[in-house]
Amino acid sequence: MRKRSADARISRGRLALYQALLVGTLFAFWYLMTEPILISEASAKNTAFFFGRPLQVIKVVIEWFVGGKIYPHLAITLWETLLAFAIGSVLGLTIGLWLALAPTASAIAEPYITAFNAMPRVILAPIFAVWFGLGVLSKVALGVTLVFFIVFFNVYQGVKEVSPVVLANARMLGASKRQLLRYIYLPSATSWVFSSLHTSVGMAFVGAVVGEYLGSARGVGYLILQAEGVFDINTVIAGILVLTLFALLLDFAVTKIEARLLVWRPKAAEAAEL
Amino acid sequence: MTAALAFDHVSCAFAERNGGGRYIAVKDTSFAVAPGEFVSVVGPTGCGKSTLLNVAAGLLAPSAGRVLVDGAPLAAINSRAGYMFQSEALMPWRSALANVIAGLEFRHMAREESAARARDWLRRVGLTGFEDRYPHQLSGGMRKRVALAQTLILDPQMLLMDEPFSALDIQTRQLMENELLELWSADRKSVLFITHDLEEAIALSDRVIVLSAAPETHPLGEFGIDLPRPRDVAEIRMSPRFVELHEAIWRVLKSEVLKGYAQAKR
Secondary structure, three states, X not given: OOOOOHHHHOOHHHHHHHHHHHHHHHHHHHHHHHOOOOOOHHHHHHHHHHHOOHHHHHHHXXXXXXXXXXXXXXXXXXXXXXXXXXXXXXXXHHHHHHHHHOHHHHHHHHHHHHHHHHOOHHHHHHHHHHHHOOOHHHHHHHHHHHHHHHHHHXXXXXXXXXXXXXXXXHHHOOOOHHHHHHHHHHHHHXXXXXXXXXXXXXXXXHHHHHXXXXXXXXXXXXXXXXXXXXXXXXXXXXXXXXXXXXXXXXXXXXXXXXXXXXXXXXOOOOOOOO | OOOOEEEEEEEEEEEOOOOOOEEEEEEEEEEEEOXXXXXXXXXXXXXXXXXXXXXXXXXXXXXXXXXXXXXXXXOOOOOOEEEEOOOOOOXXXXXXXXXXXXXXXXXXXOHHHHHHHHHHHHHHOOOOXXXXXXXXXXXXXXXXXXXXXXXXOOOOOXXXXXXXXXXXXXXXXXXXXXXXXXXXXXXXXXXXXXXXXXXXXXXXOOEEEEEOOOOOEOEEEXXXXXXXXXXXXXXXXXXXXXXXXXXXXXXXXXXXXXXXXXXXXX
16 A cells, blocks of 8 residues: 555655755755856856865766776775674664673663763764774774764663563573573574664764765765865765765665565564565 | 472562561461462452562562472572463574574574474464564564563473453454463473453462452462363353353452552552
């Protein structure tokens, strides 16, 4: 059955048209305000200094991809994102499971975890730069601190909310303590990790880019930092565009993976197929 | 003959949620289930029936008294019992087949053999073709069948059943009850069946035990059910003996149900 939401009132084609119109109007406005067509040459130069010129931005993006200059930087950013996500998830999963199953340890650690989570972790970036240098590691470390808490809290909650009946049933079926951990707590906790996949991958990406921006020798964040240093606003915006596109691709990939991994989850209104 | 399961002066108290006092759910209960016997326990809603079953399963330690399994006091999980829960107990992240396999997996049985046995059990509960479905893709009745197969595949000596069919509609329920009787008559396990439905209790059992209303629940009476087997749960309800038994037990149960109802209203 089709969902009765906005797209039931506006057809898909029209929706796409309006969406394209919106972004087109924005670009047209941007173009007109930064080129000497409607406004004087002097003021156009002035606005272009602050906002860049759309055609120039697109040119930079195309040059990056055609010339191949962007790929090593993108690869570095992607690598940092994946590492931060993987390490942060494993740490969050392990410590989340442990604390959720050990009430005493969790009671001791609780105030510190709350404090650490409340702290704006981006300010750790300079410290990480000192500890791990300007390479990949310092960005991964920053990403890990961001990802860890999302996964940690999800796993913690997930373990606390394991159905007591499912647990009792597994015990009656003869599961030992270790088997309960492996066959009940772990799958139930990982399902919570997967459901926070979008947020945690996004946070790993933020960690990588912010880390690069604060000090690095490679990566898309580094490109933006360099361009900003010479007031090359076109390149800065081009960098932002590439990052946005990349984040969208990443999100799309996560959606695909999620659909594979969570097949057992009931969807909102799924009719059983015959 | 040693009883398969015996409650020996069992009492269960819980700390009251609003501090201080103790709530005595079950008080000084003694009864036994003989090997191969099908015993039902009926009582008003909220009278501590499930507490009794959890004690028999070893999931809950009694505050006083003890439980004997084949004459030996129960100290840990009752490994000779299979337990069918009232609410959903299947692992939602496992397919029907993987759920049925679970118990064998916990016992480290080889993959192929356990899968073959699980397929056979799914066939016996009428679920061939549904092996790869996840619990949410199955109907309530199908999920109960999977749970039944999951329990029976381990061939437990006794079955503990906690209103297993109460969430099903009446037709599905009668079908499941008949299937249960058929499976039970094949190898006569001891069964302790908890229900609030007197008709269900009489139709299935060899003996019915009536519990008093909460708190301090204890057995009020026992009734032998001398209806012939094999039975059809839908048809047996029409027989005159069934009606007689029902009347006799209901006389005892009625006042307790009213008490329980009055308490629930308060």
